[in-house]
Amino acid sequence: MVDALNTLSPNPIPRPWDTIRSLALTFVGKWEDSFGPAQSAFCLIPPNVTSLQLHLPRYIYTRDARDIPLHLPHSILERLTSFSISCDWDGNQLPMVLQHCVNIEDLKINFKNDIDCTWYDSDDDTTQGYIKSGLVLPKLRTLCLQKARPWALNILRLLKTPILTSLALEFSRNEDDVYDHSFPKTLHNFITERLGCVRTFRRLHLDSFEFEEGVLKSTMRALPSITHLTLNYPKVHSSIHSWAPLILSELYASNFHDPSGLLPNLESLQLLNLDPMVNFSPSIHDVSYFLNSRRKFDKTKNWADEDVFIGPPDTLKELVMTFQETRRYSEHKLDLAPAFMGTYKSFA
Template sequence: MSDVPTLALPAAAVRPGWIRIAPRVRLSRGETRREPAAVEVAQEIARITAKTVVSSVDSVENLNGELERPQAKSSPPIHRMPAEILSMIFASATEGGEDLFHQDFRDLSVRATWGGEGLRAVEHRLLILRTLETHKHTHHAKHLRRMPELINITFVCKAWRDVVETDAYLWGQLETAPLLGTGELKVLQRWFARAKRSPKALRLSYRYPLRCDCAQTKDCFYSNPNLLKLLVDEDHIARLHLLKLTPRCFTEFIKSVKHANGGSTPLWWDTLHTLELDFHQTYPVDTYWALPDARTLFHALPPVTSLTLNTLVAIPWEPTRQRLDIGQSILTGLTRLTLRYNFDGPQLVMLLRHCTNVEDLALALQIDHWQNPAMSDPLDDAPLLPPTTVTYFLPKVTSLTLEFCYVPGIRIPFRYLRFPGLVNLHVARNPLLKVRTWQKDKNAYSQVLEWLKLFSRSRAPSSLRSLRLGSDGIHCIDPLVAEDLYYILSHLQPQITHLSLNGEFDAHKFMQIDEEKRASGKGRKLCPSLQSLELLQLNTVDRLLGDFDLEPFLVYIKNRHNYQKGEDDGVITLVEPFDGLKRVVVEVYTQAKSKSWMPFSGSETLETIRSFGVVVDRLGYSSDEETGADGEDSDGEDSDGEDSDGEDSDGEDSDGEDSESM
């Protein structure tokens, strides 16, 4: 048997730790030795087998390397982002117009949907999305946290779902009706339990046409036992918003909460930092305003830092003037104050003189010439107001929003008030103002700014940087008058850097005035320090002004810059002094198509402005405005196109508005 050949694996097929195997060939009885040819065949088979084994081993090692490579490679930044940063992103991405979330718990299907204990089940999350989609048009208020977007985030991955489920801030905000049943109470308690011990915000409101008639009956919406139990058991409410209530509702609310808590207010009442009382749509007007004990409404206010009193309506033609008797200790502790009322001007002066720490002040003065005859009675004002030489300074006010209705109605209060530290100013006329009133007061904005001393070099606040003119809202009918607008811009102090114009104006007339001033040598550069210009809420088709044409104003923007154009090559070169305008924002509602969009289709003026380095952003822009029937832009470039529901093809703008930089 010594001459039996040994089959050995090639050296290349041997791995460390392997053992060489030498197979032996045994011969049975009577069997002769194999022929050399048979031996060669066996050796060839062994060689092929060894090669196959080596190839298989190499393949396995390559596969192992492919599996190990993603682990060795650094993960994308989004995978390494801390949960705290993701929470901030999710909170920002799901915020609505305000900072709360409304859910109508009176609907049984919605109540059942939110009765689940968690977000783990995919079916449960899909049910939430379908329910929100079904009821999105029935909710009376705008979602303060867009819950569908928040639920969609949980579908991305387990890590994101865990962040959403464990982030207490996302679950600490809620809006509901004050009429709660036992089932609704349990759902709300479970909801707030997700928020743990983080500060919570609760907003109570109900749908129109429901109205609390506690002035005629003993039952009040805000004295609901289940609501009181929720408020008494919860100890971390930081913001409370009571909407569509009457003055009696608030006093009954305070009494009921104290009674449910054993005679005293809950612990969170004294630590509440935001309180909103909205008396909107409480018609007929509650006669509580005319009662002598009406001051108890304001004396019951907690020591908050942010206070909103909305739609305080005095009884028209009532001889008894109602006072805003808010305690001085509460006023001095405020940092933010919002008032919307139709009381007279003297009371505003006596109220604001104590608001020495207010930084954000918003006043909606609905004083009209017919609402309170006491406004025109100087004898009635005399006991309230000090001599005209007295001035009250509010040094910490940096942001002031002033909405007015009747121009003479706001002259009295601002005769005594000064804001030396003012940075941001927004002046607007009531958008519900009748057209005939607008036509009568065509210089209303300049009058208001003059009463604010913005045209005085010695009295104007040197810190003012931002000015916004015009009302907010799509249905605003408050066009700016070109003559009044030019007068304002030519008399403002030069430190203004940001200017926002809400509403349309006659751009041709504005350009004509500017050219006439320049030709006469009396022209001056308007707002020489201007860096940002916003033209917002251009409906393009206005029944007062007709079609809004943007091209003349683009020409004005171009003429702000000093430039030279080459005679041979036509190249435009900027020369000193350079203009500081770097950004222009134009917002147009896409449903109103008119010639105002024509400058955006190959406008030479626009191209020149862009060559100056000015960035022009378009809001509410639809590419269909510039897209021809062949699917190409008027400039010859391909259009990105839009989905049928108004969303971009890349899905960035979910609410139907597109923001594009030109």
């Protein structure tokens, strides 16, 4: 079909195909594209495409994938503002493609739950240069890494994103053991060193992640400008047995009157799919403590067993908490508890 569309006409007339701006390409089975760039099927991509979705075949169907180039025309890559790629190949294909995406604003990378996918050759001279100085995506605002294993996120070591506003990291939930001790450091270094826009960064979404106690808090300290935080299927490991609500305790300062605080500009917090069966699941008392920690209050003016807050109102406008499905109580009165009523009165 594409060959037919590309047939030369004695009287060239603009075709609907040439005006396409959004294109999705899905390849399955054996990879059969030409090794020569001039004969590559990618050369037939319409010239006006600005949004491209590329789904490549699985590594097991692609022999010697490490050495297979992706002949995406530089002119197409330079025009893209949105790019989504799904691939579990080893090799330097990704950085070789991204280096030409100078106008990209939205980037999604799907790792397909691959255990060993590294996405780049650390011994390659070009890659070494990106590790040292960064592969700059000057206009990137939204970055989403999907179906990843923590060690695959070393790709963050390559990227430099000076105006990034939103980062989503979605780990695989299909594997029992996805915890990797190097991931928190990789994320922290990306935020503090590679991001280059700590003051303008706004949104962070972490899906199915695991941290040691204290690591998430350290990461949040590096993001004072964040306004929207979503934690889906979170797990926090404690070095000692604790009944403390570890998830919420990672989101406020230990010192109740810490003037700097954590997440001072937070407007929306979503804690999704919490495990209600573990002993550190947040209760209404924990939520009340978290909310109180975000505002200064004066107990010397307390005449009715209520907190009297001083200073400006909290920036937090939305708090969403959901739990994984479990057996439902036949009856409860949690919404009548004093802690809930006090929280509702102070923050509703």
